[in-house]
Amino acid sequence: MKVAGFDIGGANTDLAIIDYENDEIKEIKTDFEFLPMWCENDRLGSALIELIEKICPVDEIDAVGISMTAELADAFETKTEGVLDIATTCEKLFECPVGYISLGNVLSLAELVQNPLEVAAANWVATSQIIAEIEKDCIFIDTGSTTTDIIPIKDGKECAKGRTDFERSATGELVYTGTLRTNLTSFVDSVPLKGKEYRVASELFASSADVYTVLGLISEDDYSCNTSDGAGKSKEESARRIARVLCADLDILSKEDILEIADYIHKAQVKQIADALKEVSDREGLDKVVVTGLGKDILCAEAAKSLGLEVKSMGDYYSDDECTVAPAIGTAMMMKNYLK
Amino acid sequence: MKVAGFDIGGANTDLAIIDYENDEIKEIKTDFEFLPMWCENDRLGSALIELIEKICPVDEIDAVGISMTAELADAFETKTEGVLDIATTCEKLFECPVGYISLGNVLSLAELVQNPLEVAAANWVATSQIIAEIEKDCIFIDTGSTTTDIIPIKDGKECAKGRTDFERSATGELVYTGTLRTNLTSFVDSVPLKGKEYRVASELFASSADVYTVLGLISEDDYSCNTSDGAGKSKEESARRIARVLCADLDILSKEDILEIADYIHKAQVKQIADALKEVSDREGLDKVVVTGLGKDILCAEAAKSLGLEVKSMGDYYSDDECTVAPAIGTAMMMKNYLK
Numbered sequence A, B: 001m002k003v004a005g006f007d008i009g010g011a012n013t014d015l016a017i018i019d020y021e022n023d024e025i026k027e028i029k030t031d032f033e034f035l036p037m038w039c040e041n042d043r044l045g046s047a048l049i050e051l052i053e054k055i056c057p058v059d060e061i062d063a064v065g066i067s068m069t070a071e072l073a074d075a076f077e078t079k080t081e082g083v084l085d086i087a088t089t090c091e092k093l094f095e096c097p098v099g100y101i102s103l104g105n106v107l108s109l110a111e112l113v114q115n116p117l118e119v120a121a122a123n124w125v126a127t128s129q130i131i132a133e134i135e136k137d138c139i140f141i142d143t144g145s146t147t148t149d150i151i152p153i154k155d156g157k158e159c160a161k162g163r164t165d166f167e168r169s170a171t172g173e174l175v176y177t178g179t180l181r182t183n184l185t186s187f188v189d190s191v192p193l194k195g196k197e198y199r200v201a202s203e204l205f206a207s208s209a210d211v212y213t214v215l216g217l218i219s220e221d222d223y224s225c226n227t228s229d230g231a232g233k234s235k236e237e238s239a240r241r242i243a244r245v246l247c248a249d250l251d252i253l254s255k256e257d258i259l260e261i262a263d264y265i266h267k268a269q270v271k272q273i274a275d276a277l278k279e280v281s282d283r284e285g286l287d288k289v290v291v292t293g294l295g296k297d298i299l300c301a302e303a304a305k306s307l308g309l310e311v312k313s314m315g316d317y318y319s320d321d322e323c324t325v326a327p328a329i330g331t332a333m334m335m336k337n338y339l340k
Helices: A037-055 A079-093 A123-134 A165-171 A208-214 A235-245 A255-284 A296-306 A320-324 A326-339 B037-055 B079-093 B123-134 B165-171 B208-214 B235-245 B255-284 B296-306 B320-324 B326-339
Strands: A002-008 A012-021 A024-034 A063-068 A098-101 A138-143 A148-154 A190-193 A196-199 A288-292 A310-313 B002-008 B012-021 B024-034 B063-068 B098-101 B138-143 B148-154 B190-193 B196-199 B288-292 B310-313
Touching: A002 A037, A002 A123, A002 A326, A012 A037, A012 A326, A024 A037, A024 A320, A024 A326, A037 A079, A063 A079, A063 A123, A063 A326, A079 A098, A098 A123, A098 A326, A123 A138, A123 A148, A123 A288, A123 A326, A138 A255, A138 A296, A148 A255, A165 B196, A190 A255, A196 B165, A208 A235, A208 A255, A235 A255, A255 A296, A288 A296, A296 A310, A320 A326, B002 B037, B002 B123, B002 B326, B012 B037, B012 B326, B024 B037, B024 B320, B024 B326, B037 B079, B063 B079, B063 B123, B063 B326, B079 B098, B098 B123, B098 B326, B123 B138, B123 B148, B123 B288, B123 B326, B138 B255, B138 B296, B148 B255, B190 B255, B208 B235, B208 B255, B235 B255, B255 B296, B288 B296, B296 B310, B320 B326
Parallel strands: A002 A063, A063 A098, A138 A288, A288 A310, B002 B063, B063 B098, B138 B288, B288 B310
Antiparallel strands: A002 A012, A012 A024, A138 A148, A190 A196, B002 B012, B012 B024, B138 B148, B190 B196
16 A cells, blocks of 8 residues: 655755555655745646656545645745645545644545644654654654744644644744755844954845855755755855855955855854753753654754753664655545444 | 936946036936845846936946946856846946946956956945935945845945955844845844744745835835745735745735734844944944935834934935935936046
8 A cells, every 4th residue: 555645845845655564664765856936836746646647647546635835835825725735736636535634633635624723834743653653752843944843742642732834933843944945144134254244244145054055054956945055065156155154255265264154044043943942942841852843963963962851863773765755655645444 | 418327236227317418416316126145147238228218318328337246146256246246247348438346446447457446335435425424424224125234334435354255244244134035034034923932934925115015114016026935915915925934824924923023023123224324333433323325214223213313314315216216316416427
């Protein structure tokens, strides 16, 4: 039996297909695509089919689970409008059963339309399913391309104090910062260099992917989003974008300057995550952390270590590709259980 | 004699045409256009001609002065490339003399090519010409759509410690924050509401123009840049964009909530400017301020008052339209003097 799980984000859509044999996982296949929902949401239906077909013929799929965060994209006036638009697109695509991850259980479309907001931004619920199997009492930190979920788990069940994105942004359980797409000026006000403090330019001149590119912490393949200036993804092109954030260019700043700046920005983003993690850890009395997502090593683990917390990685149990699409895997698992 | 002054910014191009009679200013006419140089720099030449023709037949113009900041736009790999590209476009357009505002004097194209960086981001030098006539010893603050210049003037001469944008971002003399285009997440990390502290979403979901629209401090005409979601510029549409910054929508947040959030963000931007102003004021021992630009009342004057500094406004001597394009007027004045 093959179950597909989609995690439809604002910028990336992730897919996991789990092949079960006698209720045991035989194989997990994953893929993802950069699909900016604020401008290309019309392409969602065809993109989902293409993603599946790259891995497996779509008529071999027995069930499809959907989790989403893309309803916040500014193509939609309200989250409700976004959820209904995305869900109706998905429903039309598949002949097999389709279910939607909610803040409680998996919902059918008929149940979803009663309360669309229940499925808004619930993908972290799916991730908690996988993490709870690794550690029954912990906080998991999942830093993706754009956002970071910091979710407490007790006795194998997620117990986030905030439920919606709005609520979680006040409880430390959602930090809108990520490994690739984050505008550097959102978490850095100024950068120290040679004894001076340079205020940053509040444009989208560079994003976090540029910082981790020049530091050699991600590959060009990892850099799956667009660049802010439309140029390439090499170290030099990333360095040029970072220079612009200080109203400078590569005539003014040397390679060593850029590395020093990038290192400072990296530490600032780790601290941003650590501040929220501390809030959750202190409140919940949890001191074990399980890290996942593309930023599991360069951001999550660094943040946890800076607070002296014990760190486990989903990477010790799953492949890097699987960690990157953790919510999609969790979504497929929840869909499988829903079918029982 | 008619002299045109252009201030070619990254986002806006401003024009002032000064009609002189016996070396006295008879009339000033102004206009501006939103011209995003990061994607429409090919349109610069035709835009400059159209702007002039809206006010005055181009063959009546006796000289053209150019100041620029657009060379930082990420359509250009380096500032040098940007300056040369813009200057050669300008030079081809006009048969009358053309001069370029530099950090020192006005330069001809032949002089400019010797050291293109001398004309990069020198428009504040032009503004200082006008302000020095209002107050010989002061700090002027010019908050435009995108950036804020904070420039000390002593004995009628600007004496900024930093010369380039890069240097000025470390001396308090350039704060990359403005009345319209500034991403709210660049200067706000979290927003308090009903006893909770909400972290912001690091997208470009809303800009400063949305805040001043909902607060009724700017008109729809003032809102001359694009909206972040491509929707309209009404109060409700601006409110919707601001809600998204808290991962919320107008189902979740009331009109009163949005006003409270906007008021907080307004104060945060005033403080951002006040911090830099204090740095310059303390260092230079100047306690008089002359404010100008679109944000002269809602941002500059508020920042100066918060520090107990004495405030004069360019608006007491010039019209609001003239204040909005102050660097363009200064550019025309410097070009006139250069011809002597």
